[in-house]
Amino acid sequence: MAFEDLLPLVGHKGRFQILQALSLAIALIFLGTHFLIENITAFVPEHRCWTPLLDNTSALLNVSGNLNFSSLLTFSIPLDSNGKLEKCRRFFWPQGQLLPPNVTGQNLSQLETEPCVDGWTYDQSTITSSIVTEWDLVCDSWTLKSLSQSLFLAGILMGYLIGGYLSDRFGRKRTLSPSFFTLAVSGTGVAFAPSFQVYCCCRFLLGFSISGVLLGGGPLIMEWSMTQHRHLVAIMITMSISLGHLFLGFLTYGIKDWRKLQLVVSVPLFAFFLITWWLPESARWLIVHNKCDDALKVLRQVAKINGVKEQTLTVEVLSSTMEKELDAGQVHYTMLDLFHFPILRTRILCLSLASFTTGMLFYGLSLDLQNLGHNIQMLQVLLGASSFLSRFGALLIMNCLGRRTIVVTFFLLAGLFILPSAFLPQGILRVVFAMLTINCAMVSSSCNGVYYHELLPTVVRGMSIGFIVTIDRIGAVLAPLMNILKQYIRAMPQIIFAIIAITASLVVFLFLPETRNKPMPDIIQDLECG
Known part of the structure; x- marks a missing residue:
């Protein structure tokens, strides 16, 4: 398109692009930790009822010395x-009768039991403190853990609904900077939450802020990139988030208290908020919204950073070069307008299904790591390392195979890999199939990060991506609910995941075009008029 004729005049792969990419990539490492941090901060350790026989020092003195702990x-x-030991009930002993002499192992089953009226005792060998141990989110309160996860994902969903509009209406940078500040404040607020209710509110705001960062930073960096570099930029963004997953796993080996861990991954975000102020607005967005004077200043600023002596750029040159885009930019589109144009509607609906699939697969499995094994630190590191490698692999094959081929192939593989894990007992083989499924979803997601931008026009890109990733969040919110179906049919969640993945593979293959080495559209007419 016309903007890509202007970009080489100020440098399209110079110092500016490198600094911009690095500043956002490092920030996304810390942001990536927050997606899966509740694998650690909401860890459910082995637990049992607090009992006077075991946990009251004064009561222990009255017990016969012939009895050991067992x-x-x-x-x-x-x-x-x-x-196995009951987690939510204990034997009832009347006050003053701690251990009647006539009770034997044979008639214990006849004794009266009661709930854990005095609280619980937790195994602190893996994680010393979590929100589960601090607020006793076990037994009758076990669903509150899922509630906090759902509220976080609902915050991301709400953020995508609103953030896409804000990004298109007010600019990429004006969405990015406030979102980083809110992210830092809410993340730090989580660490100091005095109650579970405050914790949930801060997590919701945290999720909302994450959406703003991604919807502001993603289009900003993509719109400063040439066609041949966009896949590198998109994969860099997703690899940074995977590095965040890996970074979180390593942190948990040294930090076992949930509040300290939350602080470590939140406080540095204040620095990134300050860094975003030097990032210039997207010149492509400024031109499309008829702000040519501002666009010219930004382009000259970028040329200076890149060490390019541009002498041909003027407001007249910008206006004449992108006359069609300027005319189209005068129209303000609404969410309903996205479905008015046939080709745009088809692309949005197909991409929404693909996004829904990746959201459900990833969160359905990655937030359920504890069911794969008890060594949560090792599983988190394994997830982070494998997802990083899979995203790096996507970078290597994306330009060779094309966007559509990768999405179709890896959705199909994910559907095939997930079925065996439903019928395997807890062990290494089950972990292998689960990780293969997650990483197939990650490769598809990495490719989608490029695919979205290449299929959708600039004038509605933020709004369109906001809608599409909102559907992703709906899939993420529904994923834990799918896992509840295990209570009725053990294999049911995996069967549903497999059907959705295979369906998405067919839809993308049948209805979406290949976009490799093709320019990004700027206006809707670029799609509808061919």
């Missing part, structure tokens, strides 16, 4: 149907 545990906690 015996006392037998007299305190009943067994469930699987022969």
